[in-house]
Amino acid sequence: MIAYAAFARSGFLTSLAYRNEVWANIFGKLVQVFARVAIWLAVYAGVTAVDGISISDMITYALLGGVVMGATRYDRIVRQVGNALKTGDVAIWLLKPVHYPLYLLAIEAGMSAYTFLLAVVPTIAIVALIYGMQPPASLLHGLMFVGFCALSFIIHFLCAAIFGVLAFWLMTVFSLEWLLQSLISLLSGLLIPFWFFPEPFGTIASHQPLAWLVYYPSAVWLGRLDMGATLLYFGIGLGWAGLLATVLALLWHRASSRITVQGG
Amino acid sequence: MLHRLGILPLLVKMFIKSQMEYRGAFWLDRLAQIISYGAVLLGMWILLQKFELLGGWNWPQLALLFSFQLLAYSLGASVSFTQLRDLEELVRLGTLDALLTKPVNTWAYLIFSGLNIGYAGHIILAVPVLIWALLAAQVEWSIGNALFFAGSLLSATLVTGAVITMIGATALIWVRSNHLFAIFFGFWELTRYPLNIFPGGIQVVMLTVVPLAYISAVPVAVLLGKPVPLLGDLAAPAALLAGPLLVLLAVAHWRYALSRYQGAGG
Numbered sequence: 010m011i012a013y014a015a016f017a018r019s020g021f022l023t024s025l026a027y028r029n030e031v032w033a034n035i036f037g038k039l040v041q042v043f044a045r046v047a048i049w050l051a052v053y054a055g056v057t058a059v060d061g062i063s064i065s066d067m068i069t070y071a072l073l074g075g076v077v078m079g080a081t082r083y084d085r086i087v088r089q090v091g092n093a094l095k096t097g098d099v100a101i102w103l104l105k106p107v108h109y110p111l112y113l114l115a116i117e118a119g120m121s122a123y124t125f126l127l128a129v130v131p132t133i134a135i136v137a138l139i140y141g142m143q144p145p146a147s148l149l150h151g152l153m154f155v156g157f158c159a160l161s162f163i164i165h166f167l168c169a170a171i172f173g174v175l176a177f178w179l180m181t182v183f184s185l186e187w188l189l190q191s192l193i194s195l196l197s198g199l200l201i202p203f204w205f206f207p208e209p210f211g212t213i214a215s216h217q218p219l220a221w222l223v224y225y226p227s228a229v230w231l232g233r234l235d236m237g238a239t240l241l242y243f244g245i246g247l248g249w250a251g252l253l254a255t256v257l258a259l260l261w262h263r264a265s266s267r268i269t270v271q272g273g
Numbered sequence: 274m275l276h277r278l279g280i281l282p283l284l285v286k287m288f289i290k291s292q293m294e295y296r297g298a299f300w301l302d303r304l305a306q307i308i309s310y311g312a313v314l315l316g317m318w319i320l321l322q323k324f325e326l327l328g329g330w331n332w333p334q335l336a337l338l339f340s341f342q343l344l345a346y347s348l349g350a351s352v353s354f355t356q357l358r359d360l361e362e363l364v365r366l367g368t369l370d371a372l373l374t375k376p377v378n379t380w381a382y383l384i385f386s387g388l389n390i391g392y393a394g395h396i397i398l399a400v401p402v403l404i405w406a407l408l409a410a411q412v413e414w415s416i417g418n419a420l421f422f423a424g425s426l427l428s429a430t431l432v433t434g435a436v437i438t439m440i441g442a443t444a445l446i447w448v449r450s451n452h453l454f455a456i457f458f459g460f461w462e463l464t465r466y467p468l469n470i471f472p473g474g475i476q477v478v479m480l481t482v483v484p485l486a487y488i489s490a491v492p493v494a495v496l497l498g499k500p501v502p503l504l505g506d507l508a509a510p511a512a513l514l515a516g517p518l519l520v521l522l523a524v525a526h527w528r529y530a531l532s533r534y535q536g537a538g539g
Contacts, residue, residue: 033452037459043475044463051470052324059323181298184305191305191312200316205323 012107013115020119035128038079042136045071045200060204066231069143072133073227074199077161079129080121083169083193084186089113090173091182094264103265110261114166121162146232153239157226160246164221167253174257177264198224204233218249277377284386292390303394310398313465314339328470333409334497335466340403342464342489345426347395349433349488356387357441361451364444370536380438380527412496424513425492431516432487435523442523445530457483464489469502476502487515 024031049067057063090113093099102109133142145151172185179185194200196219203215203224214220225246229239292299317339321332330338360383363369372379412418440457444450460483468476468490479486480503492512494501501508 029449030452030455033455037455040456040459040475041462043472044466047471047475048320048327048466051328051467052320052326054326054328179298179301180295181301184298184302187302187305187309191309194309195312195316201319206319207322 016115017119020116024123080125086169091176197222306394337406344399345429347392353437361444428516429488435519442530
């Protein structure tokens, strides 16, 4: 366990070494969050509420999307796992007394913590000061939001790692990265919340695992779910995380045992 | 001179051959890109089903903006992006020194030896959407409008190539330049939307310092007869001139950066 904490610290410090990139990322993110808010202001165009959702709700939703998705980078995880498997570098990790997926999780947690503190928080604070942001619906909703954020990070990591391991069979990291990007952009709720999807697509979309990346954390903050539903969907999210972890473990087992057969 | 330029088609041929060695993976990558951009377009459609207008633009008009941007970007980036993104690594490892000693223009060698045919996926998606959108958005066609469409698409392609070239060439001075691409792509995503929906500051930046408004929002607004913020009546000539002017600027910047290059590799 101490080893994984050290990996997380190492991930944090590695990010610290590339400060220029962090500043460029802050700027890039700032522009994107401004853009997302601008899009909602433009589509509402003077209307105060659509389907019971006010423009203030949507600005808060856009900002929360930046909070939960701003730090973790699926492309980095997919590329790291995929390249390690393709090049055989992963063999070095198989010799060490650490579990490679857990090592990746620790490194990503460290890097995400760095980006979150130095890029996401300032970005969101600036945009929130300009456009305003609603507080959580209640103290309990606020606390549950933190839990949903942790769940969002875990599901995000698991999906990206599964896509990375698939590169072992498909031999292309590039297409897996793009496919996951398309799924996340449409099915996480990052760009459009599912309450604006035509039915039955809204209901279907809100029950697949990527919905826990952005849609549920933000919906909980805004109080769109009462406390019973919040706890229920937190439980379903945990179920999805357990299922994804099992899939990752199985795929990882198959991929790593095939590497042993192939040799160096 | 002609003899030296004769090598360029050979470089392109060799690169395409190497890419096509893994034909299955190549087309799988293209399919993934088509699905990814298709998802963005689908997201826009869902939004417009609910709200009808975005900054005064309807669905066919936004599809026209999206496809024009995707086509101009893919044409411009195929002769610039991956080659100049990798320039940073060539500088860091010192590999560029070997290229500088070749009896052929360094820029031409870099670009044509890595001419990115991977943008085929972008084009396969962009062209049919563009044709549908041009018909559905009810553009008022005249000879002038048709010439403007062709000219502004060419200009938009040149803007993309020139801006990417300038960013990439910065690696010759600073060694690192890839973080600037993060800023570039931040603004690039905004070019899928009409310029008028953004705050004044972003509009000014996108018309001047990061002139990406000329790759889609300005020319498409002119084509549809919509007002362009800040530029007004100057929008049409600005859309046509932006490409050639930025190319001249990129040539000057490339030459300056090359003159400042001192090497960073071992």
